[in-house]
Amino acid sequence: MNTRHALTRRRLLAALAAGAVLPTAIAWAQTSSALAFPYYSGEQALQGLYGVHMPPLARAFDAEAQALLAAARRHCSGPAALPELREAWRKALLAWQALSSPALGPVIERRSQRQIDFWPPRPALLDKALKSAPQTLADMERIGTPAKGFPAMELLLTGRPGPAHCPYLVLIAEGIAAEATVLRTGFDALAARDWTQDEEAARNAFAEWINQWLGGLERLRWMHIEQPVQRARTAGKDHQPPFARLTAADNLTEWRAQWAALRAQARLTPEQAAQPPQPGQGPIPIEALLLGKGQIVLAQRWGQALDSADAAIQRLPAHASEKALMALSKTLKGVTTLYQAEVAAALDVPLGFSDADGD
Amino acid sequence: MPLQRREILALLAAFGAAPAWAARVDHTTLLAAWQLKDEQHIGLLSVDGARWSIQRALTVPTRAHGLWAETDGSVLAVARRPGDWLLRWQPRSGKTQWHWIDDDRRFNGHVIASADGATLWTTETDLDTAQGLIGVRDARSLDKAAEWATHGMDPHQLLALPQAVGGLPAGSLMVANGGIPTLPETGRSKRALGRMDASLVALHPANGELLGQWRLSDPYLSIRHLAWDTASQTLGIALQAEHPDKATAASAPVLAVWNGQTLRAAEAQTPLAGYGGDICALPGGGFAVSCPRVNRLALFDTQGHWQGAIEHTEAYALTADPAHWWLASSRSQAGLLQGGAHAAAPAGLTRAHGRSEQDLQIDNHWVPIAG
Numbered sequence: 001m002n003t004r005h006a007l008t009r010r011r012l013l014a015a016l017a018a019g020a021v022l023p024t025a026i027a028w029a030q031t032s033s034a035l036a037f038p039y040y041s042g043e044q045a046l047q048g049l050y051g052v053h054m055p056p057l058a059r060a061f062d063a064e065a066q067a068l069l070a071a072a073r074r075h076c077s078g079p080a081a082l083p084e085l086r087e088a089w090r091k092a093l094l095a096w097q098a099l100s101s102p103a104l105g106p107v108i109e110r111r112s113q114r115q116i117d118f119w120p121p122r123p124a125l126l127d128k129a130l131k132s133a134p135q136t137l138a139d140m141e142r143i144g145t146p147a148k149g150f151p152a153m154e155l156l157l158t159g160r161p162g163p164a165h166c167p168y169l170v171l172i173a174e175g176i177a178a179e180a181t182v183l184r185t186g187f188d189a190l191a192a193r194d195w196t197q198d199e200e201a202a203r204n205a206f207a208e209w210i211n212q213w214l215g216g217l218e219r220l221r222w223m224h225i226e227q228p229v230q231r232a233r234t235a236g237k238d239h240q241p242p243f244a245r246l247t248a249a250d251n252l253t254e255w256r257a258q259w260a261a262l263r264a265q266a267r268l269t270p271e272q273a274a275q276p277p278q279p280g281q282g283p284i285p286i287e288a289l290l291l292g293k294g295q296i297v298l299a300q301r302w303g304q305a306l307d308s309a310d311a312a313i314q315r316l317p318a319h320a321s322e323k324a325l326m327a328l329s330k331t332l333k334g335v336t337t338l339y340q341a342e343v344a345a346a347l348d349v350p351l352g353f354s355d356a357d358g359d
Numbered sequence: 360m361p362l363q364r365r366e367i368l369a370l371l372a373a374f375g376a377a378p379a380w381a382a383r384v385d386h387t388t389l390l391a392a393w394q395l396k397d398e399q400h401i402g403l404l405s406v407d408g409a410r411w412s413i414q415r416a417l418t419v420p421t422r423a424h425g426l427w428a429e430t431d432g433s434v435l436a437v438a439r440r441p442g443d444w445l446l447r448w449q450p451r452s453g454k455t456q457w458h459w460i461d462d463d464r465r466f467n468g469h470v471i472a473s474a475d476g477a478t479l480w481t482t483e484t485d486l487d488t489a490q491g492l493i494g495v496r497d498a499r500s501l502d503k504a505a506e507w508a509t510h511g512m513d514p515h516q517l518l519a520l521p522q523a524v525g526g527l528p529a530g531s532l533m534v535a536n537g538g539i540p541t542l543p544e545t546g547r548s549k550r551a552l553g554r555m556d557a558s559l560v561a562l563h564p565a566n567g568e569l570l571g572q573w574r575l576s577d578p579y580l581s582i583r584h585l586a587w588d589t590a591s592q593t594l595g596i597a598l599q600a601e602h603p604d605k606a607t608a609a610s611a612p613v614l615a616v617w618n619g620q621t622l623r624a625a626e627a628q629t630p631l632a633g634y635g636g637d638i639c640a641l642p643g644g645g646f647a648v649s650c651p652r653v654n655r656l657a658l659f660d661t662q663g664h665w666q667g668a669i670e671h672t673e674a675y676a677l678t679a680d681p682a683h684w685w686l687a688s689s690r691s692q693a694g695l696l697q698g699g700a701h702a703a704a705p706a707g708l709t710r711a712h713g714r715s716e717q718d719l720q721i722d723n724h725w726v727p728i729a730g
């Protein structure tokens with residue numbers, strides 16, 4: 001543990017007494033390591049999320065999307081190597097997953113997952129789109145989403161895209177880049193928002209985050225990992241799971257990227273564990289919210305569940321067996337169950353349709 | 360207040376049931392869905408007067424919701440919304456037939472078959488527009504043959520009218536548009552409830568033509584589950600309140616009735632947390648709505664007038680045949696409540712308990728199996 005900057009309760013109270021910029025009506029929760037976490041309001045959590053955590057992710061995705069567009073143009077303007085374009089596609093995809101896991105704010109409002117990451121792509125629709133030879137992004141609006149975005153580009157890059165594919169490849173990249181720029185602008189606007197000015201908006205946004213985090217986890221666990229395995233199992237022998245990406249390595253890399261993004265909003269970093277995040281100055285993960293509410297034991301169990309999932313996904317090989325994938329899904333389900341049963345309730349957030357509900 | 364035994368007996372008598380405790384109840388098989396430990400199942404439960412037990416079971420990948428018993432002994436189950444699988448299971452042979460939905464659609468939790476068994480209808484959502492659809496499917500292959508608009512969002516349960524009523528032909532499809540906007544980006548989050556638009560629609564069973572559409576005056580009442588009362592030719596509808604104001608939601612009606620002409624909410628009902636889990640028409644007429652959040656079974660007459668409630672822990676799955684009704688608890692230790700026979704085959708009100716210590720969490724719905 002980094003103790004150099006660790007704030008004990010005594011030191012923080014001394015800082016308060018000295019007039020440090022901290023809330024005056026502050027409550028404290030003591031962890032087993034004698035580290036005190038302040039109570040964080042929903043507004044402060046949102047400030048950490050949208051003011052500090054998300055903008056760099058949006059900027060990173062925008063940068064990678066512009067790099068992808070540049071790589072596509074280079075590839076199509078001369079004899080550029082295909083691996084460079086594939087690598088640019090991969091980097092942009094991972095930056096996209098880091099931003100959109102879970103889907104929040106502008107990603108929801110713009111339905112960006114549908115716009116640039118609809119899967120599975122439809123080869124027949126892609127062929128039809130290529131034949132229609134769109135020339136501009138306006139032309140692309142007439143093309144269905146299953147023939148656009150990251151999955152359609154992956155399909156084209158998996159083959160050997162020739163000159164006939166090039167205008168379309170560049171248009172797909174332009175679409176991703178345009179979406180990334182609009183998302184960056186949207187997250188910049190959220191970063192500037194003062195959540196204390198509208199209590200109802202803050203309450204709704206906080207509840208949306210807590211709900212969407214679960215949605216992001218279930219998207220990874222069920223849609224990306226277990227459902228393809230179950231589909232293959234129920235389809236009979238020799239059926240391969242229809243995972244989102246075409247190669248096992250890309251799937252694994254993407255799953256890890258999604259998980260890392262979810263984990264970053266859920267678990268304290270070692271630095272935060274040593275020095276509690278200050279309201280308004282940094283991201284406040286879900287674990288910190290629990291500690292700030294005095295839910296010490298639950299926070300420990302939450303941390304353990306996240307660490308178990310983290311270890312399971314890190315040790316997964318690229319060519320994992322179905323059994324290993326189902327085991328991973330079960331471990332992730334443990335996080336879901338704890339979240340639904342206890343964590344969300346401890347944060348006073350009702351879940352939209354949790355597993356505890358009927359229908 | 361929950362009813363006392365004396366009041367329950369009087370109430371049952373009023374619904375046509377003879378007042379006999381622990382009277383004979385025929386052996387019954389119920390098709391149900393449940394969670395056991397971390398796994399989801401569908402299966403057959405054997406029920407007699409005092410005990411119930413698992414007869415056969417099949418593990419399913421996610422929580423099942425709507426169930427349907429086919430005439431050849433096979434059963435259908437569909438995943439809870441937003442669902443991606445539809446299953447046919449032959450309990451005797453164990454044979455299964457799976458169907459995974461296309462990636463731009465999701466199942467909304469219910470399936471029924473046409474009277475001739477050749478067609479299945481499933482409630483679905485178009486993920487692009489969030490609009491409701493009826494999936495018209497070939498019963499043999501489970502593949503989709505057509506789609507019909509439900510003229511609303513979030514269609515949930517559907518029911519084929521067993522007889523003509525109010526100018527609608529027998530077989531008309533009655534569909535409960537729950538009205539809650541849902542999209543894949545928001546998973547199970549309920550967003551934009553201010554745009555709720557719940558309705559009951561009647562569709563022509565041959566071509567999906569809209570034959571009628573009815574709305575309640577309160578837009579925050581989600582229309583979800585349906586039961587047909589043959590004697591009074593009335594449709595009972597279980598409601599779930601989505602009001603932003605908790606106090607209003609808590610006192611909201613859990614039942615509406617439709618008589619072929621008008622749709623109206625129950626009257627003079629005691630507060631039941633605004634959540635109707637399941638509904639059945641009682642053998643003697645009237646409707647029962649399970650209210651798990653207040654641990655009660657709510658009883659209404661065919662006009663939707665409040666009659667009283669029976670206490671039952673986490674009252675949930677509910678079904679009836681012409682002689683009996685059965686109510687599950689979503690906590691198996693609490694047992695099963697059964698009763699409500701008509702006068703010719705009197706039965707009282709009995710509680711059955713599981714043969715094992717297994718802690719089943721029985722889901723929303725169950726269906727009696729013939730034979």
